[in-house]
Every structure is written in C-alpha cells, then in structure tokens.
Amino acid sequence: MKKLIALLLTALMVLSMAACGSEPAKTTPAATDAPKTTEAQGQTQAQSEAQTTEAAGWVPTKDVEFVIPFGAGGGNDIMVRKMVEIIEKYKLCPVNVVPVNKKGGSGVVGYTYLKDYKAGYEYALASTSASFFTQPITGNSPFNPDTSDFSFVAHLVKDPSVICCSKKWDFKNLDDIVKYAKEHPGELKWGGVGNASDDAILMYTLNTLAGIDLTYVPYDDQGLLTAAVLGGHIDLCSSSLAESIEHMKNGTMSTIAAIADNRLADFPDLPTAVEQGYKLDHQQNRGIVMNPGVKDEVLAYYSGLFQKVTETEDWKVFVKENAMADAFMGYQEWTAYAADVKADYTTYLAMVPKD
Amino acid sequence: MNLFQNLGLGFSILADPMVIVYSLVGVVSGVIIGALPGLGPSVGIAVLLPLCYGLSPACALCMLCGIYYGAMYGGSITAILINTPGDSAAIMTTLDGYPLARKGKAGKALGMACLASVIGGTISVVLFMTLAPVISNFATSFGPSEYFALMILGLTSVAGMTGKSPAKGFLAAFLGLFVAGIGIDLVFGTPKFVFGNVNLYSGIDFVPVAMGLFGIAEIICNFEDNNIQVDKDSLKLKKLLPNKEEWKRTIPHIGRGTILGFIVGMLPGAGATIASFLSYDMAKRTSKNKEEFGQGAVEGVAAPECANNAASMGAMVPMLTLGVPGSGATAIMMGALMMLGISPGPSFFIKNAEVAWGLVASMYLGNVLLVLLGLGALRMFVKILNVKTTTMNALIFAFILIGAYALENSMFTVGVTLFFGILGYFLKKLKVPAAPMVLALVLGAITETNLRQALIIDNNNFFKVLTHPISAVILVIAILLAFGTPIKNLFAKLKKNKAKAE
Numbered sequence: 001m002k003k004l005i006a007l008l009l010t011a012l013m014v015l016s017m018a019a020c021g022s023e024p025a026k027t028t029p030a031a032t033d034a035p036k037t038t039e040a041q042g043q044t045q046a047q048s049e050a051q052t053t054e055a056a057g058w059v060p061t062k063d064v065e066f067v068i069p070f071g072a073g074g075g076n077d078i079m080v081r082k083m084v085e086i087i088e089k090y091k092l093c094p095v096n097v098v099p100v101n102k103k104g105g106s107g108v109v110g111y112t113y114l115k116d117y118k119a120g121y122e123y124a125l126a127s128t129s130a131s132f133f134t135q136p137i138t139g140n141s142p143f144n145p146d147t148s149d150f151s152f153v154a155h156l157v158k159d160p161s162v163i164c165c166s167k168k169w170d171f172k173n174l175d176d177i178v179k180y181a182k183e184h185p186g187e188l189k190w191g192g193v194g195n196a197s198d199d200a201i202l203m204y205t206l207n208t209l210a211g212i213d214l215t216y217v218p219y220d221d222q223g224l225l226t227a228a229v230l231g232g233h234i235d236l237c238s239s240s241l242a243e244s245i246e247h248m249k250n251g252t253m254s255t256i257a258a259i260a261d262n263r264l265a266d267f268p269d270l271p272t273a274v275e276q277g278y279k280l281d282h283q284q285n286r287g288i289v290m291n292p293g294v295k296d297e298v299l300a301y302y303s304g305l306f307q308k309v310t311e312t313e314d315w316k317v318f319v320k321e322n323a324m325a326d327a328f329m330g331y332q333e334w335t336a337y338a339a340d341v342k343a344d345y346t347t348y349l350a351m352v353p354k355d
Numbered sequence: 356m357n358l359f360q361n362l363g364l365g366f367s368i369l370a371d372p373m374v375i376v377y378s379l380v381g382v383v384s385g386v387i388i389g390a391l392p393g394l395g396p397s398v399g400i401a402v403l404l405p406l407c408y409g410l411s412p413a414c415a416l417c418m419l420c421g422i423y424y425g426a427m428y429g430g431s432i433t434a435i436l437i438n439t440p441g442d443s444a445a446i447m448t449t450l451d452g453y454p455l456a457r458k459g460k461a462g463k464a465l466g467m468a469c470l471a472s473v474i475g476g477t478i479s480v481v482l483f484m485t486l487a488p489v490i491s492n493f494a495t496s497f498g499p500s501e502y503f504a505l506m507i508l509g510l511t512s513v514a515g516m517t518g519k520s521p522a523k524g525f526l527a528a529f530l531g532l533f534v535a536g537i538g539i540d541l542v543f544g545t546p547k548f549v550f551g552n553v554n555l556y557s558g559i560d561f562v563p564v565a566m567g568l569f570g571i572a573e574i575i576c577n578f579e580d581n582n583i584q585v586d587k588d589s590l591k592l593k594k595l596l597p598n599k600e601e602w603k604r605t606i607p608h609i610g611r612g613t614i615l616g617f618i619v620g621m622l623p624g625a626g627a628t629i630a631s632f633l634s635y636d637m638a639k640r641t642s643k644n645k646e647e648f649g650q651g652a653v654e655g656v657a658a659p660e661c662a663n664n665a666a667s668m669g670a671m672v673p674m675l676t677l678g679v680p681g682s683g684a685t686a687i688m689m690g691a692l693m694m695l696g697i698s699p700g701p702s703f704f705i706k707n708a709e710v711a712w713g714l715v716a717s718m719y720l721g722n723v724l725l726v727l728l729g730l731g732a733l734r735m736f737v738k739i740l741n742v743k744t745t746t747m748n749a750l751i752f753a754f755i756l757i758g759a760y761a762l763e764n765s766m767f768t769v770g771v772t773l774f775f776g777i778l779g780y781f782l783k784k785l786k787v788p789a790a791p792m793v794l795a796l797v798l799g800a801i802t803e804t805n806l807r808q809a810l811i812i813d814n815n816n817f818f819k820v821l822t823h824p825i826s827a828v829i830l831v832i833a834i835l836l837a838f839g840t841p842i843k844n845l846f847a848k849l850k851k852n853k854a855k856a857e
Contacts, residue, residue: 071763072401101764105556106539109765112553138544140556189812195544217499217811218541220804223686227623227679233498233812246678246700 058297060123063096067126069110071103075242075322079156079286080127082318086309093305097125106131106194108141115143119293125153125302130198130284133345138196145342151294152338154306155287155329157319160260161238163202163273164253168232174206174257174276177236181212191217191225191234196352198284202238202259204351209278216352229253241266241323259283260325282348285341286324287334299331358485365712368413369720377410378717381418382724385425390433390736392570392755395442395562396426396667397683398762404691412695412710417717419688424476424721427627427664428729431468432736435656436461439570439751443562444627444663446793447635449569450516451648451655458651461737467597467605467653468660469729473722475613475661479668480718482617487672487704494621494673496825499808504826505622506802508833509629512636513791523787531795534559535803542807554767561628561796563759563772568789570755571776574748576783596730597653605657608638616662620669626682627666632794634662640836668718675699675711 066084070076077099084097102110107129114126128145135141143149163174171177181188192199195218203216217234219225222243228234230252238259245266247253257273258264259280273280288306290299309315310328319326329337368374381403388399399422407415430445435452448468455464497505510528517524537548538558549555597605612634619630638658639648648655673679678700680686692699697707704711739747759772779789806820813819821830835842 103557103763104765104767105553108553108556140539140544140546141553186814195540195542215811215814217808219808220541223623223679227495227673227677228498230677230679231495231498244678246698246702250701252701 058301060095062123063098065124066097066099067110067114067124068099068101069103069107069126072101076127076129077101083309086312086314090312092308106135108135111143115291117291119291121291122294122298125288125290128287128289133342134196134349137345137349146339147292147335149292150289151292151299152335153288153290153299153302153331155285155327155334155337156310157286157324158327159240159284160258160264160325161240162248162258163236163238163256164229164248165236165256166229166232166234167252167254169235171254171256174273174278177256178210178212181214185213186215188214188235189217190214190236191219191228192237193219193222193225196349198282199238200352201282201348202280205280205282205348206278208351303331361712362715364709365716368709368713369716374414374417375720377414377418378421378720379724381421382425382721382728385422386429386728389426389429390441392433392439392441392566392751392758394758395430396423397687399426400684400687407691412697413713415691415695416710416714419691420714420717421721423667423684424664424725427667428469428472428725431660432465435464435468436739437751438573440565443565444631446565446569446790447631447659448656450790451652454651455656462733464656465733465736466730467656469726471609471657471660472664473726474609475616475664476668476722478613479617479665480715483668483672484715487676494623494677497622499805499812500820500823500826502805503802503809504829506798506805508829509633509798510795511833511837512632513794516788516790524791527787527789527792528795531792532799534564535796535799541804558800559771561793562762563768564775564796565793566755566759567772567775568779568793570751571772572779572783574752575780577744577748601653605654608654608658609661611637612658612662613665616665617669620666621672623673623679626670627663628797630662630666631659634658675703676701
C-alpha cells in the first residue's frame with residue numbers, strides 16, 4: 001500500500017514535470033494539432049491553388065520553425081511570439097509557425113541551428129538583432145551577415161533609444177555634456193550592455209563626432225546597468241524606452257537626447273540627437289532571415305505574410321507598447337538595406353578599441 | 356498609523372476567496388517545482404505564467420509570489436532527503452540536512468527547514484513592509500567596487516566549507532574559479548577557453564554544474580552506498596518541531612541569517628544562493644557547536660533556509676521600487692507585472708498602492724500556507740524514501756536531464772551536467788568537497804566583472820577601488836574572517852613572549 005502511494009507520488013512528479021517541459025515552449029499542442037490543420041488547410045489550399053494558380057505562387061505545406069536565437073522573455077522572444085500569436089489569431093498562414101528558443105553565444109548558437117538545415121531550406125526562419133551584425137564583424141561568429149550566408153525575408157522594426165544621465169549631473173542636452181567632457185577628459189563614464197553593442201557604438205560615435213573622451217563601461221545585464229546609473233556610479237547611458245521609461249518619466253534619470261528618426265511619442269519635448277546637431281541615429285534593426293539560396297517566390301510569400309502581420313491593429317499596439325518604431329521592409333528592400341547596415345556596423349565597430 | 360491603514364487596505368484584498376485559492380495554488384506548485392532538481396523559482400514562475408492571463412493583478416501577483424517562496428522551501432526537501440538540491444539556493448542545506456537524514460532525523464531536518472523558511476519569510480515581510488518605501492536607494496549605493504568587496508567576502512566563506520582538508524577545499528574553489536573564467540570577455544570581447552565552441556561563448560552557468568556535482572554524483576555514489584531509513588515515529592508532528600534546546604541553538608542563527616539574507620537579497624545580482632552561502636558560513640563561525648557542522652547540525656539547516664527565503668523577499672525591494680530585478684525569478688515576475696499593466700518603479704507604492712499592499716498581505720498569507728503545507732504534508736514528502744533506490748535514482752536522473760535541457764533548450768547543457776556529474780563522482784571519491792567549487796563558480800564570474808568595471812570607473816587605480824567607504828569596510832571584515840584565527844594566535848604569541856621577556 002505504502003509503496004503504491006509512493007509510486008503514485010512519483011508519478012505525480014513525473015506528470016507535473018511533463019507539464020513543465022511543454023508549457024513554456026507550447027510546442028506539444030502545436031505539434032499534435034499540426035496534421036489536422038495541415039490536412040484541413042491542404043484542402044483550402046488546393047482550392048485556392050486551383051483558382052489562382054499563378055498568382056498564389058509558393059505556399060508552405062508543413063510546419064514552419066521560427067528560431068529565436070535568444071532566451072525566453074527577452075525582447076526578441078516577445079516580438080516573435082507576438083507575431084506567431086497574430087498569425088494564429090487571424091489565420092494568416094495555412095500551417096503552424098512554431099517558435100523555438102536557441103540561446104547562447106549572442107545569437108550564434110541559434111544561427112548555427114538554422115544553418116544546420118541545408119541552403120535553400122524553406123521551413124526555418126530566424127529573427128535578427130544587433131548581434132546578427134556585430135558578432136561576425138568582431139570575429140565571434142563564423143557567419144557573414146549578408147547574402148552569402150543568409151536570405152533576407154523582412155525587416156520589422158527599429159528600436160529607438162534615449163541618452164540618459166545620472167541625477168548627480170544637471171546636464172540638459174548634448175552640448176552640456178560635450179562642454180564638460182572637453183574640460184574634463186576621461187572623467188565621464190558611459191555604461192552599456194556588452195562590449196561591441198549598439199550602446200558602445202553610440203558612445204564611440206559621439207566621441208568621434210564631438211572630439212571628446214567618454215569612457216565606456218560594459219555591463220552584462222541591463223538591470224545592473226540601470227541600478228548603476230541610478231546610484232551615480234555611471235554617469236551616462238543609452239537605454240530603450242521599454243527598459244527605463246519609468247525612471248525617465250519620474251525624473252530619477254535625466255533624459256538628454258532621443259536616438260530616433262522622429263521625436264518619441266512619449267517624450268514630445270525631448271529633441272533628437274540629430275536636432276541637437278549630432279549625427280547620432282544608430283538604432284537596432286529587428287528583422288527575419290532564412291538560409292541562403294531560398295527561392296524568390298518563397299521569400300515573397302513570407303515577406304507578404306509578415307507584411308500582413310505588421311498591418312494588423314494588434315501589431316501596432318504591440319509596437320507602441322514596446323516603444324519600437326514600425327519600419328516594415330519587404331525582402332528586396334531588406335536585402336539591400338542589410339548591406340547598408342552591415343557597412344554601418346563595420347564603420348562604427350572600427351571605433352571600438354580592441355584592447 | 357499610515358502603515359496600518361495601508362496594511363488594512365492590503366488585507367481587505369485577501370477577503371476575496373479567489374486570492375487565497377490562487378495563493379495556495381502558487382505555494383503548492385512552488386513546493387513541487389522547487390523540489391524537482393534543476394527547477395528553481397524562475398522556471399516555476401515562467402512555467403505557470405500563462406495561468407496568469409486574465410487574472411486580476413492581485414490574484415496573479417499572489418500566485419507568483421506563492422510559487423517564489425514555495426520553491427525556495429521546496430528546494431530543501433530533496434536536498435535533505437536525497438542530497439540533491441532542488442535549486443541552487445538549497446545547496447548549503449545538503450551539507451547538514453543530508454547527514455541529519457542519514458541519522459534518521461529526516462523529519463526533524465525538514466521541520467527545521469520549513470520553520471526556518473517561514474520565520475525568515477515572516478521577519479523579512481515585516482522588514483519589507485516597513486523599509487521598502489524608504490530604503491529603495493540602498494540597492495543603488497552598491498556600485499562595482501562595493502560588489503567586488505562583497506564577492507571577496509563571499510569567497511572567504513570557502514573556508515567554512517572545506518571539511519577536514521583545507522587544501523582540498525581550495526582545490527575545489529580554484530577549479531570553480533577556472534570554470535567561471537570560461538566565455539567571451541566582457542570588456543574586450545576576447546574568447547577565453549572556448550576553443551571555438553559557440554556554446555561556450557556565454558560561459559558555463561552554475562545550475563547545470565550544481566546539478567551534476569550534487570545530483571548525478573550522488574546517484575552514482577548511491578549505487579555503492581545504501582539508502583536512508585526513516586524512523587516512522589520521528590514523523591509525528593511533535594517530533595518534527597524542534598525541541599527547546601534546539602530552538603535555543605537555532606534562534607540566534609535564524610535571526611542573523613534572516614537579516615543578512617534580506618540585505619544580500621536586496622542587492623541586484625547577488626541573490627538567494629549567495630545569501631544562503633554567507634548565512635551558513637556565518638552560522639558556522641558563530642556557533643558553539645562548530646564541530647557538528649557538516650555532520651548534521653540543525654543550525655546548518657536553519658541558517659541557509661531562513662536566509663534564502665529572506666533573500667527572495669529582499670529581491671522584491673529593488674524590483675518593485677526601482678524596476679531593477681535582482682534575480683532571474685524577479686526578472687520574470689517583473690515581466691508578468693508589466694503584462695498586467697503595472698510598471699514597477701519609483702512610484703509603484705503610490706500609484707499602485709492597492710496592489711503593493713495586497714502583495715504584502717499575501718506574503719503573510721503565503722507564509723501561513725507554507726507552514727501548514729510544510730508540516731502537514733511532510734509525511735508525504737518523506738514517502739519518497741520508500742521508493743526503491745534504483746527506481747528513485749532512475750527518476751531523479753531523468754528529472755535532472757530534463758531540467759538541464761529545459762534550462763536553455765539545448766543538448767549542450769545536458770552534456771555539461773553529465774560532465775560535471777562524472778567529475779563530481781571522482782571528487783567525491785577523492786573527498787574533495789563540491790560546495791566550494793559551486794560557490795567559486797557563482798562568485799567568480801561576478802567578482803571578475805565587477806572588479807574590471809570598478810577599475811575602468813576609477814581609471815585603473817586599484818587603490819581607489821579598494822577605498823570606497825563601503826568596499827573598505829566589507830574588505831576589512833573579509834580579511835578578519837579569513838585571517839582572524841592566525842592574527843589572534845599571533846597576538847597571543849606576542850603577549851606570551853612579552854610576558855616571558857618580563
């Protein structure tokens with residue numbers, strides 16, 4: 001009897017474990033539903049193909065994997081899962097799109113996973129962030145962020161940021177900072193996440209533009225960086241709105257300049273850096289890539305799919321809530337733009353000292 | 356007066372029976388998840404997060420907090436019964452909890468862990484309630500140089516875990532420091548010991564290492580070594596509760612451990628694991644029964660357990676008042692709050708007073724539930740030991756591997772866990788303690804990062820780094836702790852010589 005109870009208990013543990021394993025990724029239900037859906041959709045697809053054989057072009061016939069090269073809960077993860085949610089809600093795609101987190105090596109592990117499928121593979125997508133460009137340029141990734149290693153599907157959003165400063169200073173704008181920095185070289189510290197990141201690029205660009213000498217302090221975690229700026233251990237930082245809008249609104253961090261194409265809706269009185277006369281407009285680009293050599297009609301299909309996603313009201317709300325800037329580009333435009341972005345990163349990263 | 360009004364507001368939220376139900380759901384699932392090796396509070400919260408969609412903020416928050424402190428206690432159950440910490444904050448509990456269980460006092464150890472957790476939790480709720488709105492800035496007064504000093508203090512506690520041979524303890528600590536050095540350098544982006552393997556770029560996390568060193572190594576050793584027997588009589592409620600003498604022994608340690616845990620928990624990035632390490636070390640140093648530590652001292656169970664629960668409460672302070680999450684679990688919780696339309700930050704206690712004080716009230720409730728569940732369901736937990744060793748080992752092995760995979764969705768972490776499992780087995784055979792290795796791994800990476808940041812901030816002036824007021828005080832304490840006995844001996848010798856000379 002006792003043994004039975006004990007066994008039941010352990011069985012319960014196993015069950016709860018199984019539940020733990022499947023829930024976050026949500027892959028199990030998707031996988032079991034898959035055959036049904038494909039079958040049903042297969043019929044409608046056959047019909048639609050019959051109706052518009054030429055216009056329809058390529059359509060997926062099995063589940064699509066969407067590789068997120070970062071951990072669950074990060075900005076990239078939230079964005080991809082939102083897109084998948086919208087695709088499911090409006091039934092935009094005849095098959096399931098299944099998000100898969102593969103984190104590690106600042107995205108390199110995820111892209112390695114993508115590239116394990118052969119060139120031209122049509123059922124795996126991956127999201128990009130700054131590290132898609134920075135890792136290869138700093139020599140920490142074997143993949144080139146261009147058409148030799150990837151096909152470019154669609155560009156989705158840019159991430160505007162705000163240059164903030166600790167409350168211990170009463171700098172009002174970039175000119176104040178530049179003036180002080182010229183009188184006190186090396187004194188002001190700028191904190192950022194990572195050593196060759198967008199944060200670092202902004203600071204080194206400002207150093208070059210204004211001929212000043214700010215010192216970069218790398219952090220491995222945004223939360224710790226925020227705490228360091230609040231405590232006055234670090235003087236300046238650039239931060240996305242999503243990360244520290246509360247502090248900017250409460251005045252626990254002073255806002256200096258917006259890094260964006262236009263003024264931010266949340267801070268209409270904060271001039272952009274460009275308005276202040278400094279050509280600082282480098283923003284993170286978030287897009288979607290696939291393996292190289294994917295046919296144009298396939299790229300056109302996915303590009304169209306994500307265009308539909310970005311046109312929904314849900315997406316617009318999401319972009320606004322996360323303080324991103326909508327910047328949809330189709331596959332041709334994104335392919336050309338990615339080349340520019342790569343060139344920009346190469347120039348900017350040359351400013352980051354190696355040792 | 357204001358405080359009681361606010362608290363009244365908080366408790367009025369508890370009048371909704373659904374809040375109590377969700378809190379109970381949270382605590383129960385927290386204890387279960389916490390007990391599974393490798394799955395700690397952050398995984399628990401992440402897994403159950405989807406359940407929060409559509410709940411009222413109060414219900415959701417109560418449930419999430421329930422999971423949080425439920426998991427903190429749950430981790431100790433497997434630590435005590437099968438020497439496999441359910442999460443990293445329970446590593447220290449194995450040191451004395453498991454020996455107690457082997458002596459047939461599993462019930463006593465579990466009871467102590469539960470009560471210590473609850474007392475630690477309750478005291479820190481009071482601290483949280485009275486201090487959170489006031490001391491939120493404390494967390495930010497710690498910059499890189501202060502963290503560096505704190506981590507050095509933490510590293511001195513290796514001395515408390517070395518067991519019989521200090522040399523072997525330090526060997527383990529240096530192995531841990533070496534593993535902590537793996538990964539891409541934060542400042543220059545240079546790869547260190549990665550040998551071109553992209554999986555090593557972000558370094559080796561201590562969770563798979565701890566699962567391997569403690570969990571898998573224990574399973575392998577279990578094949579050679581037989582099971583623990585539990586005396587049925589010892590599971591009666593009366594026997595679970597510590598007796599007068601044990602209370603007398605543990606209460607001061609619980610008090611100190613709680614305050615220490617709360618303070619360490621408040622510092623972003625330090626967290627419950629480090630709190631439990633420090634608290635155990637402090638208990639060992641200040642206890643009158645030093646020699647019993649490691650052999651099954653009740654203080655050795657109480658001290659880390661109260662500290663990790665207090666730290667989990669402390670971590671809520673910077674999360675709620677600054678929007679700076681201090682640990683993985685609070686980071687996910689903050690995400691959940693934002694999902695519910697609440698942004699934690701400087702104005703949280705003013706703008707969302709109802710939610711804030713409801714949360715405080717739910718913490719009291721959660722602690723009551725924890726003590727009821729902990730003591731009431733103990734007999735059930737101990738049933739785990741009735742399962743045949745071979746069956747149990749297979750199950751735990753499966754849990755560990757699944758947990759390892761779930762950490763990063765990657766087979767690489769499974770490999771890391773297995774590697775350290777085998778290494779752990781050999782260390783066990785060679786009588787090299789594993790705890791210092793994990794401690795050094797946890798602290799080593801933070802130490803390095805903060806030292807380098809501090810050096811950049813102070814323009815590479817090492818002396819300046821060491822002489823920030825808070826860092827200097829902490830470093831002096833660290834030196835006294837590390838070299839206290841030799842210094843005392845030296846003075847005693849000098850005095851003796853002087854007396855002789857006269």
